[in-house]
Amino acid sequence: MCAYLFTSESVSMGHPDKVADQISDAVLDAMIAEDPTARVACEVMVSTGMAVVAGEVTTSAYVEIPELVRQTVRDIGYTEPAMAFDHETCAVLVSLKQQSADIAMGVDADGAGDQGMMFGYACRETDALDPQALMPLPVFLAHRLVEKQALVREASGIEGLRPDAKSQVTLEYNESGVPQRVDTVVLSTQHTAYWNERQSELADEIVAKIIRPTLGELWNDDITVHVNPTGRFEIGGPHGDVGLTGRKIIVDTYGGMGRHGGGAFSGKDPTKVDRSAAYMSRYIAKNIVAAGLAERCEIQLSYAIGVAEPTSVHVDCVGAEADPLKIADAVREVFMLTPKGIIESLGLRNPIYKPTARHGHFGRKPEGDLFRWEMTDKVDALKSAL
Numbered sequence: 260m261c262a263y264l265f266t267s268e269s270v271s272m273g274h275p276d277k278v279a280d281q282i283s284d285a286v287l288d289a290m291i292a293e294d295p296t297a298r299v300a301c302e303v304m305v306s307t308g309m310a311v312v313a314g315e316v317t318t319s320a321y322v323e324i325p326e327l328v329r330q331t332v333r334d335i336g337y338t339e340p341a342m343a344f345d346h347e348t349c350a351v352l353v354s355l356k357q358q359s360a361d362i363a364m365g366v367d368a369d370g371a372g373d374q375g376m377m378f379g380y381a382c383r384e385t386d387a388l389d390p391q392a393l394m395p396l397p398v399f400l401a402h403r404l405v406e407k408q409a410l411v412r413e414a415s416g417i418e419g420l421r422p423d424a425k426s427q428v429t430l431e432y433n434e435s436g437v438p439q440r441v442d443t444v445v446l447s448t449q450h451t452a453y454w455n456e457r458q459s460e461l462a463d464e465i466v467a468k469i470i471r472p473t474l475g476e477l478w479n480d481d482i483t484v485h486v487n488p489t490g491r492f493e494i495g496g497p498h499g500d501v502g503l504t505g506r507k508i509i510v511d512t513y514g515g516m517g518r519h520g521g522g523a524f525s526g527k528d529p530t531k532v533d534r535s536a537a538y539m540s541r542y543i544a545k546n547i548v549a550a551g552l553a554e555r556c557e558i559q560l561s562y563a564i565g566v567a568e569p570t571s572v573h574v575d576c577v578g579a580e581a582d583p584l585k586i587a588d589a590v591r592e593v594f595m596l597t598p599k600g601i602i603e604s605l606g607l608r609n610p611i612y613k614p615t616a617r618h619g620h621f622g623r624k625p626e627g628d629l630f631r632w633e634m635t636d637k638v639d640a641l642k643s644a645l
Contacts, residue, residue, distance in 0.1 A: 273422020379540025
């Protein structure tokens with residue numbers, strides 16, 4: 260008998276909120292590529308036939324925003340006027356102004372760009388599928404489902420799929436909090452009119468080509484599967500729902516398994532600690548678990564605007580032999596926790612952000628400067644510090 264069920268969701272690159280996130284991070288990348296010290300806070304709204312780009316920036320870079328928006332929309336897959344939002348016809352409105360001088364004073368002195376608390380989380384639930392991921396299994400699987408949907412769509416593995424999609428995975432856990440089996444999978448995917456009266460056929464295709472290959476050995480015939488449970492999903496993307504930057508913060512992190520400080524990521528340069536310190540928190544938690552110091556670990560960092568050192572470092576570990584206070588002391592010794600230190604240690608003044616805006620910011624494979632917060636290169640240092 261199961262002790263409890265736990266559910267996480269993900270959304271595809273074509274989900275309207277993720278379209279907004281990717282545009283925000285594309286603008287950030289373009290500015291940082293020319294001016295690594297650019298201050299950027301870029302927010303985007305997308306709706307039927309339009310994208311609005313607004314925010315505050317201080318940079319010497321020149322970026323052709325409308326062209327960048329259209330290129331991003333094209334890359335996502337909105338290329339047909341029939342979807343009422345496409346790269347050739349969508350209007351692009353831009354309203355960017357300079358960063359507040361009051362905020363800039365604190366950041367210029369290497370202080371945090373805002374106050375707030377940030378959380379990082381890591382656990383061993385994905386060991387059987389990907390030992391390096393160290394993520395909660397429900398959100399890891401949810402990400403892989405929408406990632407697979409995108410791959411199948413781009414390869415025309417199922418004709419008539421469109422970019423907007425959502426996934427949801429429910430896992431059964433035992434009394435010790437160990438995942439036992441997949442209980443329920445939900446996958447909703449936008450499609451052309453061809454599938455409107457063929458939803459049963461589409462569901463068979465989705466199960467065969469997306470869900471079963473993604474779950475692999477976790478698949479069993481007792482899983483409850485819902486494919487497009489409303490009955491059709493022709494109208495989608497920014498035409499179906501308005502999309503806004505920063506509205507998928509739980510999808511972006513741990514699927515609700517770990518706590519969240521409330522700050523969104525996309526469109527923000529690394530002086531904004533609600534992004535950079537969340538990356539550092541994940542980096543710390545992942546190294547603690549990788550070092551065998553805990554089965555599950557949650558880290559909280561907090562900052563005051565304009566102040567460099569964190570106001571607190573909190574370590575919450577399950578299955579840890581060492582005293583959490585000693586682990587916290589080791590964290591302060593091993594990791595650079597000022598905004599400047601975080602930026603330097605994780606290489607955050609590089610154009611690395613657009614790939615983070617789809618399929619989750621965490622549980623990814625580090626490649627060069629990309630996803631450096633997923634490295635486990637501090638394992639030995641942590642053990643030595645204890």
